[in-house]
Amino acid sequence: xxxxxxxxxxxMFTIFGxxxxxxxxxxxxxxxxxxxxxxxxxWWGLVLVVFGLVMLxxxxxxxxxxxxxxxxSTSTP
Amino acid sequence: xxQIHLGTxxxxxxxxxxxxxxGIGWALRRFVKxxxxxFLSGRSIPAWIAGLAFISANLGAxxxxxxxxxxxxxxxxxxxxxxxxxxxxxxFVGIFMMPFYYGSRARSVPEYxxxxxxEKTRGFNAITFAVMTVFSSGISMYALAKLLELILGWSxxxxxxxxxxxxLAYIFLGGLTSAIYxxxxxxxxxxxxxxxxxxxxxxxxxxxxxxxxxxxxxxxxAGYAPxxxxxxxxxxxxxxxxxxxxxxxxxxxxxxxxxxxxxxCTDFLVVQRxxxxxxxxxxxxxxxxxxxPKMLFPALVILPGMIAIAMHGTGGGLLPVGSDGTPNYxxxxxVMLAHYLPSGLLGLGLTALMAxxxxxxAGNVTAFNAVWTYDxxxxxxxxxxxxxxxxxxxxxxxxxxILLSVxxxxxxxxxxxxxxxxxxxxxxxxxxxxxxxxxxxxxxRTTGHGAFYGLLIGTAAAAMxxxxxxxxxxxxxxxxxxxxxxxxxxxxxxxxxxWTAIFAWSACFVATIVISLATKxxxxxxxxxxxVYALTPRLTDHEIVWYKxxxxxxxVVLGLTLILNVIFW
Numbered sequence: 001x002x003x004x005x006x007x008x009x010x011x012m013f014t015i016f017g018x019x020x021x022x023x024x025x026x027x028x029x030x031x032x033x034x035x036x037x038x039x040x041x042x043w044w045g046l047v048l049v050v051f052g053l054v055m056l057x058x059x060x061x062x063x064x065x066x067x068x069x070x071x072x073s074t075s076t077p
Numbered sequence: 078x079x080q081i082h083l084g085t086x087x088x089x090x091x092x093x094x095x096x097x098x099x100g101i102g103w104a105l106r107r108f109v110k111x112x113x114x115x116f117l118s119g120r121s122i123p124a125w126i127a128g129l130a131f132i133s134a135n136l137g138a139x140x141x142x143x144x145x146x147x148x149x150x151x152x153x154x155x156x157x158x159x160x161x162x163x164x165x166x167x168x169f170v171g172i173f174m175m176p177f178y179y180g181s182r183a184r185s186v187p188e189y190x191x192x193x194x195x196e197k198t199r200g201f202n203a204i205t206f207a208v209m210t211v212f213s214s215g216i217s218m219y220a221l222a223k224l225l226e227l228i229l230g231w232s233x234x235x236x237x238x239x240x241x242x243x244x245l246a247y248i249f250l251g252g253l254t255s256a257i258y259x260x261x262x263x264x265x266x267x268x269x270x271x272x273x274x275x276x277x278x279x280x281x282x283x284x285x286x287x288x289x290x291x292x293x294x295x296x297x298x299a300g301y302a303p304x305x306x307x308x309x310x311x312x313x314x315x316x317x318x319x320x321x322x323x324x325x326x327x328x329x330x331x332x333x334x335x336x337x338x339x340x341x342c343t344d345f346l347v348v349q350r351x352x353x354x355x356x357x358x359x360x361x362x363x364x365x366x367x368x369x370p371k372m373l374f375p376a377l378v379i380l381p382g383m384i385a386i387a388m389h390g391t392g393g394g395l396l397p398v399g400s401d402g403t404p405n406y407x408x409x410x411x412v413m414l415a416h417y418l419p420s421g422l423l424g425l426g427l428t429a430l431m432a433x434x435x436x437x438x439a440g441n442v443t444a445f446n447a448v449w450t451y452d453x454x455x456x457x458x459x460x461x462x463x464x465x466x467x468x469x470x471x472x473x474x475x476x477x478x479i480l481l482s483v484x485x486x487x488x489x490x491x492x493x494x495x496x497x498x499x500x501x502x503x504x505x506x507x508x509x510x511x512x513x514x515x516x517x518x519x520x521x522r523t524t525g526h527g528a529f530y531g532l533l534i535g536t537a538a539a540a541m542x543x544x545x546x547x548x549x550x551x552x553x554x555x556x557x558x559x560x561x562x563x564x565x566x567x568x569x570x571x572x573x574x575x576w577t578a579i580f581a582w583s584a585c586f587v588a589t590i591v592i593s594l595a596t597k598x599x600x601x602x603x604x605x606x607x608x609v610y611a612l613t614p615r616l617t618d619h620e621i622v623w624y625k626x627x628x629x630x631x632x633v634v635l636g637l638t639l640i641l642n643v644i645f646w
Contacts, residue, residue: 003105008100008262009261009262011097012093012094013265016090016269019086019089019090020086020421023086023420024421027420031420032419034418035418036281036417038277040277040422041419051269
């Protein structure tokens with residue numbers, strides 16, 4: 001793959017998640033009347049952070065595996 | 078409706094998204110070295126990415142806004158556009174047709190027609206397809222701009238120019254790879270942006286049971302049986318028993334067979350994503366993997382519309398009502414976003430909405446520039462140039478393809494439901510096409526003349542039928558009966574479109590057979606190797622683990638679809 005797509009996906013959703021979580025903590029509880037009293041920014045923000053980190057985790061693991069197989073092939077004479 | 082006021086956090090989310098979209102295009106630009114890189118991603122895309130792009134490219138305006146609108150207007154029956162009108166055809170293209178598309182090394186669907194039949198069949202398909210993509214991309218842009226004008230108060234011109242410029246930039250830089258990567262990003266964004274809306278809406282109406290109870294009030298108020306809005310098959314005995322105005326035969330043949338197979342099996346917009354896959358197995362698995370999220374999409378796009386009409390019909394008065402008393406169904410999804418999502422998540426929801434419009438546009442533009450460059454420019458205008466020449470042409474085509482879409486965006490206005498309009502265009506162009514492919518791939522005797530004149534006759538039959546019938550309550554014109562006499566009146570536009578498709582397909586099927594038998598074969602058995610079923614060696618999947626084989630995947634997908642149909646019967 002030219003560019004591991006999981007990297008930008010993971011990064012973008014982690015950023016969105018952090019933004020929403022922080023906003024959920026800081027915002028006036030009155031705005032959650034329309035979302036049936038649920039602080040949906042906080043909760044959905046956390047969901048997005050988890051999703052983003054899982055994607056990033058996969059991307060980084062794939063990169064590490066690729067690197068270790070690279071050094072293997074160069075070290076063999 | 079009341080305009081939505083966006084906060085700083087909402088604009089910040091939109092800004093981050095635009096930065097990522099453009100960043101992906103920028104990061105991929107150094108991989109574009111040949112025309113094959115630009116138009117087919119150098120055939121290097123893994124199956125899961127190609128699969129998500131496969132459905133995301135189709136996830137344009139017609140899906141999010143149109144399916145939400147249909148969910149409100151027709152209820153649960155809208156699920157037929159997925160479980161009947163998409164999944165079986167996606168399985169068919171993966172199992173039976175992809176071996177010819179991918180195996181022949183054709184670079185586009187029209188090019189397959191050139192290899193199988195002749196130049197004139199390719200030319201006809203390439204030109205009609207190019208016109209259709211520009212039209213679709215224009216509708217996408219128009220719908221987005223209209224919507225943003227209405228709900229955010231943004232100027233129509235600003236929205237058109239902004240969305241056109243962003244799509245142009247990322248395709249120009251990274252070609253098809255960039256479009257595909259962004260489509261996958263948009264796929265996740267749409268899921269993550271709409272899911273909280275669905276969850277909150279369901280919680281509000283009291284879950285599925287609460288929803289069906291409210292929908293039975295909606296149905297009885299409209300004069301139908303209580304379950305008309307919450308079951309998919311139960312009220313299909315006659316056209317007058319359901320809000321869609323169709324009976325089961327028209328639905329199964331028109332939507333389930335002709336329109337659905339015509340779209341998913343022959344439309345280069347989606348097939349291009351599978352052609353970009355990195356191997357034959359990946360190409361065959363692309364539509365099959367795509368089918369899994371596709372079958373769950375009704376929960377994401379139809380359910381908000383159903384919730385909206387349930388709330389509206391039971392005293393909420395949620396939807397804005399027109400002067401004739403009918404609710405504005407096209408606003409079902411935006412109204413729901415504004416109703417349930419607070420600042421913050423609202424930004425994410427609107428970003429998802431914009432993403433869906435942009436992925437629809439980008440899909441059309443990448444299909445357009447490939448067909449223009451390979452099938453029109455290279456084969457008719459300037460053949461025999463260097464590959465670099467065609468790569469540059471592709472980039473230029475991206476620019477004028479988008480300019481033409483902008484023109485189309487300003488021209489598109491007429492229909493109240495965008496979906497009906499798109500179905501109409503597909504009925505004229507795509508419905509006869511599937512008969513040509515079916516005969517071409519499975520009957521070696523089909524000739525070039527048979528295919529070409531069969532297609533012309535099929536398209537003419539579509540126009541003839543549409544020009545002589547009228548949906549209930551419509552005035553003659555674009556909606557039908559433009560030849561003057563009205564021979565038949567259908568209960569709804571949907572029924573009229575389905576029957577237009579059935580007529581077009583049958584006319585093309587019969588005409589192609591008759592003309593093929595009357596003309597000499599123009600390709601020998603040897604030339605048709607790899608293009609026709611009987612002359613292509615069977616693919617063996619024995620080297621792949623059984624659970625990764627396309628056939629296994631196909632059985633699973635069809636089984637799950639059947640279960641969903643039974644549950645929501």
